[in-house]
Amino acid sequence: MRKLLYVIIVCLMIMAVFSGCRLFKKAGLEDENDELRPASSIVMNEEQAVSLNDKVPIRLYFANDDNTKLELEIRYIPMSEAKKSVNNLAAIIVNELINGSKEGRKPTIPEGTKLLPPIKIEAGVATVNFSKEFRDNHPGGKAAEQITIFSVVNSLTELKEIQKVRFLIDGKEEKEYKGNFRFNTPFERSDSLISKEPQKTGATGSSTETFNEEQETLPDGQETFSEDQEIFSDDQETFSEDEDIFYDDLETFSDEWLEDDELLE
Numbered sequence: 422m423r424k425l426l427y428v429i430i431v432c433l434m435i436m437a438v439f440s441g442c443r444l445f446k447k448a449g450l451e452d453e454n455d456e457l458r459p460a461s462s463i464v465m466n467e468e469q470a471v472s473l474n475d476k477v478p479i480r481l482y483f484a485n486d487d488n489t490k491l492e493l494e495i496r497y498i499p500m501s502e503a504k505k506s507v508n509n510l511a512a513i514i515v516n517e518l519i520n521g522s523k524e525g526r527k528p529t530i531p532e533g534t535k536l537l538p539p540i541k542i543e544a545g546v547a548t549v550n551f552s553k554e555f556r557d558n559h560p561g562g563k564a565a566e567q568i569t570i571f572s573v574v575n576s577l578t579e580l581k582e583i584q585k586v587r588f589l590i591d592g593k594e595e596k597e598y599k600g601n602f603r604f605n606t607p608f609e610r611s612d613s614l615i616s617k618e619p620q621k622t623g624a625t626g627s628s629t630e631t632f633n634e635e636q637e638t639l640p641d642g643q644e645t646f647s648e649d650q651e652i653f654s655d656d657q658e659t660f661s662e663d664e665d666i667f668y669d670d671l672e673t674f675s676d677e678w679l680e681d682d683e684l685l686e
Contacts, residue, residue: 477503479514480579482572482615483526488565490616491572492526507582511540511547514576529572531558537592545584546607547577553591556598563601570602571611578610585609 477500482491496517503510515536521528533554541548559569574586585607588598598604 475500479503479510479517480576481514481517481522482529482575483518483522484529484568484572485526485616485618488527488568490618491529491568491575491614492616492618494522494524494526496523507580508540508542511542511549511577511580511583512536512538514580515540515549515573518572518576529569531555531569533558537589542582545582546587547583547585548587548589549573549577550589550592556590556595559599561599561601566599566601567614570598570608571614574608575610575612575615 476497478495478497481494481496483494484490485492498513502513519530519534519536531554535552535554537550537552559566570588577583577586587607588604595604
């Protein structure tokens with residue numbers, strides 16, 4: 422009789438253990454496989470990485486939305502072009518400024534402006550020769566003139582060989598530019614004009630949008646988790662009820678067994 426009681430108790434304990442494992446799995450507390458999960462998503466795919474092979478970055482400055490600050494825009498050019506000479510690299514930078522932003526920033530070089538090569542670099546001073554459109558097509562105004570001038574100056578002084586920039590119009594030095602700036606002396610870099618606001622780039626914009634979408638979907642995830650918690654709580658309650666029934670049955674069985682044992686004695 423006692424052996425039978427032990428067998429029943431062991432079977433019920435095994436059932437209780439399996440029930441507990443099932444509850445943990447339903448609540449998501451049990452690991453699903455032992456596989457490694459990536460810590461972060463891939464920022465650049467293989468095709469993009471290959472496309473940047475043998476290329477070097479150049480740093481360009483365009484105007485922000487209200488034309489009061491400069492914003493950095495990084496662009497990639499073939500390494501073969503960059504290796505030709507620092508003068509050639511400087512010309513590429515200026516021509517990229519003339520071409521305008523690829524990421525939605527405002528242009529800084531007046532329409533129709535042409536770079537008249539070559540750019541000369543002597544004792545850290547780069548001499549840039551623009552066509553007359555650089556002056557004639559500019560709308561004027563101190564703030565706008567400042568942004569135009571230092572868009573060129575700050576972009577070129579990203580090169581370690583250049584510390585200052587001197588401007589020519591159709592090969593000639595002019596005393597002033599549109600009436601607000603002396604134009605016959607070299608300009609040094611102005612970091613105070615560079616925007617401290619987060620930079621907007623195509624990649625960053627896309628990532629920000631994705632992040633916002635993830636933020637929007639977070640409450641749904643939280644709701645699902647809450648539902649799982651409720652299910653887990655319900656299962657816990659059911660398990661507790663089953664456990665109470667088990668102990669009640671065990672107590673009843675023990676009482677009956679004791680009565681039978683007394684009768685046998």
